[in-house]
Amino acid sequence: MKDLPQTVFVVDDDDAVRDSLRLLLKSAEITCQAFASAQDFLGVYDAAQPGCLVLDVRMPGMSGLEMQQELNLRGATLPVIFITGHGDIPMAVEAMQHGAFDFLQKPFRDQELLDRVQRALARDMDNRARLRHTDRIRERLATLSPREREVLDLVTQGKANKMVAGDLGVSQRTVEIHRAHVMQKMEAGSLAELVRMMMAVAPRQ
Amino acid sequence: MRGSAAIQDNATKDGGAKDDGTSRARTVIVAGQSSQRTREVLQALRGFTNVIWPTSLEAALEQTGSADVACLVIADDLHEEPLDEFLQEARELHRNLPIFVITDPDDVAEAVSAMRHGATAVIEIPPSYAALRDEVARAMQ
Amino acid sequence: MGGVSTDVLALLEATLDAVVIMDDRGRIAAFNRSAEEMFGYRAADALGRNVSMLMTSADRVSHDDHLRRYLASGESHILGKGRDVRVRHRDGSEFSVFLSVGHIPNTDPPQFVGYLHDTSLRRKALATLERERQLNRLYLDLAQVMLVATDRTGTVQLVNQRAIRVLKLGNADLMGRNWIESCVAPDDRPVARNAFRALLMNASDEPLTCDYHVRASDGEDRFITWRGVALRDSDDVATGVLLSGEDVTDQRRAESEAHRALERMNSVSRLATMGEMAAGIGHELNQPLAAIANYAQACARLLRLPSPDMPEISGALEQVSGQALRAGEIIRRIRSLVRNEDVRRELQDINELIREVHALLASDARVHDGRLELDLTPALPRVTVDGVQIQQVLMNLVHNAFEAQAGELGRGARGRVAQNGAGFEVRIATRPTEGGDVEVSVSDLGPGLAGDAEQRIFEPFFTTKPTGTGLGLAISRSIIKAHDARLGYRANQPRGACFFFVLPAHLETTQ
Numbered sequence: 096m097k098d099l100p101q102t103v104f105v106v107d108d109d110d111a112v113r114d115s116l117r118l119l120l121k122s123a124e125i126t127c128q129a130f131a132s133a134q135d136f137l138g139v140y141d142a143a144q145p146g147c148l149v150l151d152v153r154m155p156g157m158s159g160l161e162m163q164q165e166l167n168l169r170g171a172t173l174p175v176i177f178i179t180g181h182g183d184i185p186m187a188v189e190a191m192q193h194g195a196f197d198f199l200q201k202p203f204r205d206q207e208l209l210d211r212v213q214r215a216l217a218r219d220m221d222n223r224a225r226l227r228h229t230d231r232i233r234e235r236l237a238t239l240s241p242r243e244r245e246v247l248d249l250v251t252q253g254k255a256n257k258m259v260a261g262d263l264g265v266s267q268r269t270v271e272i273h274r275a276h277v278m279q280k281m282e283a284g285s286l287a288e289l290v291r292m293m294m295a296v297a298p299r300q
Numbered sequence: 301m302r303g304s305a306a307i308q309d310n311a312t313k314d315g316g317a318k319d320d321g322t323s324r325a326r327t328v329i330v331a332g333q334s335s336q337r338t339r340e341v342l343q344a345l346r347g348f349t350n351v352i353w354p355t356s357l358e359a360a361l362e363q364t365g366s367a368d369v370a371c372l373v374i375a376d377d378l379h380e381e382p383l384d385e386f387l388q389e390a391r392e393l394h395r396n397l398p399i400f401v402i403t404d405p406d407d408v409a410e411a412v413s414a415m416r417h418g419a420t421a422v423i424e425i426p427p428s429y430a431a432l433r434d435e436v437a438r439a440m441q
Numbered sequence: 442m443g444g445v446s447t448d449v450l451a452l453l454e455a456t457l458d459a460v461v462i463m464d465d466r467g468r469i470a471a472f473n474r475s476a477e478e479m480f481g482y483r484a485a486d487a488l489g490r491n492v493s494m495l496m497t498s499a500d501r502v503s504h505d506d507h508l509r510r511y512l513a514s515g516e517s518h519i520l521g522k523g524r525d526v527r528v529r530h531r532d533g534s535e536f537s538v539f540l541s542v543g544h545i546p547n548t549d550p551p552q553f554v555g556y557l558h559d560t561s562l563r564r565k566a567l568a569t570l571e572r573e574r575q576l577n578r579l580y581l582d583l584a585q586v587m588l589v590a591t592d593r594t595g596t597v598q599l600v601n602q603r604a605i606r607v608l609k610l611g612n613a614d615l616m617g618r619n620w621i622e623s624c625v626a627p628d629d630r631p632v633a634r635n636a637f638r639a640l641l642m643n644a645s646d647e648p649l650t651c652d653y654h655v656r657a658s659d660g661e662d663r664f665i666t667w668r669g670v671a672l673r674d675s676d677d678v679a680t681g682v683l684l685s686g687e688d689v690t691d692q693r694r695a696e697s698e699a700h701r702a703l704e705r706m707n708s709v710s711r712l713a714t715m716g717e718m719a720a721g722i723g724h725e726l727n728q729p730l731a732a733i734a735n736y737a738q739a740c741a742r743l744l745r746l747p748s749p750d751m752p753e754i755s756g757a758l759e760q761v762s763g764q765a766l767r768a769g770e771i772i773r774r775i776r777s778l779v780r781n782e783d784v785r786r787e788l789q790d791i792n793e794l795i796r797e798v799h800a801l802l803a804s805d806a807r808v809h810d811g812r813l814e815l816d817l818t819p820a821l822p823r824v825t826v827d828g829v830q831i832q833q834v835l836m837n838l839v840h841n842a843f844e845a846q847a848g849e850l851g852r853g854a855r856g857r858v859a860q861n862g863a864g865f866e867v868r869i870a871t872r873p874t875e876g877g878d879v880e881v882s883v884s885d886l887g888p889g890l891a892g893d894a895e896q897r898i899f900e901p902f903f904t905t906k907p908t909g910t911g912l913g914l915a916i917s918r919s920i921i922k923a924h925d926a927r928l929g930y931r932a933n934q935p936r937g938a939c940f941f942f943v944l945p946a947h948l949e950t951t952q
Contacts, residue, residue, distance in 0.1 A: 112735070115732040115733075115739065115760065118735065118743075121739070121743075121750075124746075155812070158810065180727035181720050181721070181724035181727065183408065184405075184407070187415070187422075188422050191416070197416065198408065200727075202731035202733070203734070205734075205735070205742070
């Protein structure tokens, strides 16, 4: 399934800033949706929607940083660009430590913002692609039988078929058959590829 | 102008872990060209044992790889390459190493860029000498 | 010896003057009691003796000559005239008397009577009077106050040295002149005239006071505080006035210097507070500036597109001017807060004053990740205040409140994520008091003031902040005090601090 069009979500309580950002993005032919508060955005946010966030740090009610926390909790991967009328280094560092993609002070040059937006949108594309990739790997993994799974694990650890047979207590021939099925189901062209697949879905240390 | 450095703890050199419960002397590596700000950073870190200021970038990267480095402090720009590149390299080599980058006060753009390239935290000097000492002390534990 | 009748003797005893009767040979025939007292002889001892014993040696000789000449020619240099002569007491001391001599008619041989009036007594009295007068004069002139006495018409009768010095005129220039027309500064004459009239009519014993300028001969005006009493004769009719005046020109100058210095301190403190709120101010200004930048840049891009969206572009340009005006308004508000104007007390609506600075205070709140609540009771009586100064106090209190809460969490105005529900709240409330006045309070949910701090919080230079000047509250308190009110502290419920002051309501009179 091909991607939905990317949308930049602008969240800023200041009417003029919000509207002017909308216009700026429109003038660069970037699709944009604007919200006056974090609540308004979270109310309609759909994780399937690709794009990025341009988010004011300080807002009444839920602040930008609080919203970022909330998105982290929800497992959202939308890249966040913070904008602020009053920012300093400690604030910027904290935002970045919490996973912000970028941080920009108002007023900014249009090219500055648009560059960062483009980068953020590209990052979002990458994220989604990787996610789809790992999702597909997982889907394929799920189709393996338990025994096939065991073979896969041992083989990707670098063990030769003979060793695997020994570990599992089956014949080498059995191992070779399982292995062939695994390669087929996993749509892997080589052992190396298989290894890469497993690394992609492995939990990060 | 300060010379290149400092005291080396022999205990870390031979890489031996002390099991007697005493804390190991951990090392702080300071990278950066010889400048006012680097001098100020070194000054701020007085009192910490094992502060090393390697004279070349390669030495810095090498030291970073040795055992028992508590953290890396990038005090200023480097002659040999742009700060962000060096930062990225160091981060790629050492996923978990605390790396602190020092900037001029209120230079938010530089701070953000450093964070994006892998800094753990960015500290403005002056005025936050105390903040630097806190971060390094935490990293030492 | 030629006797003197007893009737005559009786007459002689009654008079206070010394009377000596002598015969044609100069022998004393009568010597009254006053003569006894004057000369120290008993009459018995004096009778029969020559009057020359009463005279000084110089006069003795001439007396005999006079007597002989008179007897011979009937001419006298002395009869009918009085003159001062020196005479001698029994103890040898000499003194002056005023002597008049008469020829007693119908006496044969002729008898003469001399009346002796002790001028030394008179002289003594005169001398004493003179001395006293001089002493009084001395007192008058020693006095550090100006003393001026006038008659009912205001003509100067007396001035002392101090008055002369202040007015830089001589005694002669002042005596006989009209006090008000000659010495009072023209602008103040109406006041002085009223005071003069009141003084003459004043029925109480207390002096009346009045302040006005006098003008010295070189044109310098001095400001004098006058106390005056009416001078009255025995029938209690006012005959004039006595004014005592203290030159307070320098004092007044010092007072207004002190006042100006306080004003300067106020405005310095206001600037300092504004400086502390700079983050908020920067934020306020960056918003419209960001909008302007975005709109303008967007227009530039839109214009480069194949078919520019004209409605959007014109809408954007309108916004640009709107935002520029918004920024201008913010700057104007800030300028009025830092302007070093003279104190101006005007009738104000306290809620309006608060709303005027609400935006600025709210931006300070945002910078602290806090909230500013307004709890303003509507339709409060108006108060007579200097609006800018009251706003300064509010800024100080609100800023302090946010700083206190931030300090409690161990951080300054940073963008850390607040714990859910632990937003900083500062509340400004206005409400009427039981007495009909207006209470303004600023309360927070911070740590409040602990023990010692509660006593000392208004002291100059006392601060609980690591980088505080310690002057903000001291100056706020003096501002409120100058408004006839008191800046107080009480603990807030359930926690935190509350600073409050009560402004006297303006009584609206129906005209």
